[in-house]
Amino acid sequence: MNNPTHMQELITLKTIAETLNHSGTLQPMLQNVLEQLLDLTGLTTGWIFLMDTSHEYEFAADRNLPPALTYRDKQPMKCGNCWCVDRYHGGRLHNAVNILNCKRLEDAEEQRTADTGGITHHATVPLRSGERSYGLMNVASPGKNHFTDSELALLQSVALQIGGALERIRLFEAEQRRALLFSKAGEFGGALAKMASGTGTMLYLVADRVTQLLGETFAEWPLAALFEPEEGGYTLRSLYVGTGLSHQAGSGTERLRSLLTRGAADSRPVRASAAELAELRLATGDNGTQLKAAFAAAVPSWCRQSAVLVVGCNGSREEEATQVDAVVIEAVAEHITVTLERVKLEEQQRLLTRLEERNRLARDLHDSVSQILFSLSLTAKGVEAMLTGENDGPAAAAVRDMRQLSQTALQEMRSLIRQLRPAGLEAGVLSALQEYGSMLGLRIQTEMEGVRQLPPAVEEALWRIGQEALNNVVKHAGTRAADVRLSLLPDRTVLRIADQGRGGVLKHPASGGGHYGLANMKHRAESLGGSCTITSSAGNGTVVEATIPLGRLSDRDPMTGGA
Template sequence: MSYENDQEMNTLKVIAETLNRSNDLEQMLQTVLVKLLELTKLETGWIFLVGEKPHFRFVADVRLPPALSWGEKKPMCTGSCSCLNRYWKGDLVDPINIIECKRLDDAVQYDWGETRGVTHHATVPLAAGEERFGILNVASPGKEHFSKEELTLLQSVAYQIGTAVKRTRLFHAQEKRAENYANLNEVIRLIWKTSNLSTLANVVVRESLDKFHWPVVGFYTREGTALKLKSSETNHVPDPLPDQIPMEVKNEITLSFKQQEPISINHESRVVEGLSSMAVPITMKEEYIGILFVAGPDPEAFSDSDREVMQALAGHISLAFESIRLQEQRGEMLLYEERRRLARDLHDSVNQKLFSLSLLARGAKEVISTDFPALKDPLDEMLSLSHGSLKEMRSLIWQFRPVGVEEGLVTAIQKYAEHLGVGVTFDVEYVPDFPRTIEEALWRIAQEALNNVSKHASVNSVAVTLNESVDGVTMKIADYGKGFDLSPKKSGKRSLGLTSMKERAELIGGSLHLDSRPGEGTTVKVFLPWKPKGESS
């Protein structure tokens, strides 16, 4: 190469003009490499864009020898080499005159093909100020030395390339940021159209995948001692997300939930092996709700704007949760008022009439049973039926009152048992924050079980056990009364209440088991999963 000042200035001018023609990074690097070799009369060259070890991308090349270009240039796209190792160690600051090329040495050793006489190359770091972006390598057959002037020119060109890489990345970052926020507005608009919590996770996941094109999107919520996957979708990636993650497991999802801060992992996700990932917590006031999780195969899959957008999205999800929760509470208040009205109406009408009927039957029995002995048994039956109906009506009125769990499930069971005159002993280590559907189902099943004890067991005490697990919650209600035969012919009227309890459990994906024998008491055991039936995973 001839390096007269005017030729050097012309080279830098042409390179600068070439770099300014495009914002397509890889196209720009390919074009400028062609121009550089044309101006310097060098034979071949290639460029790596380098990230954190061991990640790099082979992005441009000109006239690679066959030994390095076979298999869609596989020798250049995999494995490490001396120049990359120096770059990662921080030793590659200035142009290095000649480096023996491990890739070329391997080509000779393993007979990959013709090297066209290229045995060494010069290596120049691509940088702009303190930022480093990659490596420029150039070579020619038989060339084992570059002069100081040649290296100075290559360094100047490399600085121009580094500056152009920085400019292009900033351009694309701003472009992506604008696109991300436009997409965020679309996702937020659809989130705020959602009116119930059971579909919110599906909307968030589906729309995030569609608008942001994140390869993997998952929505986890806390249920008991684990984070449960409420919804997930993938884009050309097999669904890798675990259905549940116990809190004691250490990964970016549980860490983000516990620390209540975003966690980003490059290519070393503990949730989905080999992918980059990002987890952002969703919090409503002081309540920890769950995690929005995204993942992808690119080590640089998530930009700063992706992180900003995910945090903004998580904020809107939290607000949507709060809004839907308030709407549900308003609905519950309306139901509360309606139950109060029904209870009041039943008390004022049917209950009073049954009470009057009971008094009339008792009075009639005392007045006429002596004179008309044939009426004694019918009057006794009438009195018994009126007492039974009155008791059942009072229980019905009690059930028509508000749901009854405002003070907690255990307190509600205790109060209802006291209302029936039944004593309760509890074996409960910890009462979790139940989802509303589970709490109401447990409460209604407990009511029916206590009703059965009051009516049939001939005892005035029960034992209630409540246990939670990763999968769900188990409640047992046991009495030590007279028990009964479970065969349909002998269970009689109890079968209706037992069927009702079983159907209530199965409605949300649970199960109910009854164990009873004459003289050995009765145990009702119900299991309800954290994820109610019908909610998407």
């Protein structure tokens, strides 16, 4: 190598290095470097492909392409493979090499689409930094079908400089993305806390709000979904895709069992494989967001088994959906978990406050009104005994009525106290209703279908509905027997109380008949998304049937999160 050539190489490297040091954005940097390289080396044509591990490539920069490669807005450069790209993905491209000919130009000649400008061969140089590969650069000139070792060494040196600049930009973009995502994670955490703070928000109202808030806060994550474990698998419960919530059925989630199982079991978010990513698109009805990556993270607070938060990321290159997203997704999942724990504790506190107030009222009634009624009953009984016999008359009859009324009032008060302070629910709703019916003097025949743990909110609602129904049997049915059946089905629970009494005396709450007990039964069931029906006809008895849905996040208990 003579001295002028050596000096020209040094000038080329110095100029390229200065250009790279003054460039901060990717596309302009690649274009400027390519143009300067061609000017300094006397070559006429060049182009750069950026690539990722998914075997996709991006046409990133070019100069002086022949007409055969520029028609239809440079379509030949944006699709299809060629020998240099195949070598790159096959791991056979490590240094600057001569490519004997260009497949894209050969195809253009065969199809006679346009002039190739006399270019038949190009040199291919991989863009690398350390062990990381970013793509490749091709350079050529008309009639040039060979590159010397010195030319290839210079091209390789320039390519290494470009690779280092790409690594610097990648790290800078990653830090920018990290800062942006963590800033949005803070906004998300504040909005989530505000949503749940002091509003009495039940857990079953949070699912859709969480995914919607995620989608609206993170434009970088076009897909957010919550999957709930159910019957040995997972069901899609809440989904944000593109620009809004979607309530499609989650029938396709069986294909995601591997990803969801790993996500629920691992303490850190797990990344979906290429196959799992494809299945995620199918399962969630991805509408063209072109997900580049997806992560699954456990959200333990939803239920005894972990629900799984799945977040999909997009970007023009795989590097834009990096492990940075996984770190932020982990923080987001922790935000959700802490918020749900907080909501659960607030609901628990409200329930304990209600129970304490009921117990206080029950004690006060027992210590005051109940004792007064008991004393009144004893006094009336004593006066009745004094008036019995020869003094028996209207006064004695009035005292007897007073004693009977006081005993009835005492019995009603004891029933009210028991309703205020329900005991025996530890053994289940059915056992508690049987015991309550026996206290009322009823013969209760019980039947149970299925086995599962009921949420306390559902259990208490069924208990109150059953109490009112049994009270109505005593007051109106004219019979001392009732059948109580509790069905625990996969998606709902049904409480059915039937008697063979006179029937026909109860009006539906909506009829305005003044039966507040019936209205309360209906309200309790509807407050949990269920229904309560009363069927009664003269001579055929009465049937009360309360149905409350189960098995969805929206029906989960605020105390336990389990069904």
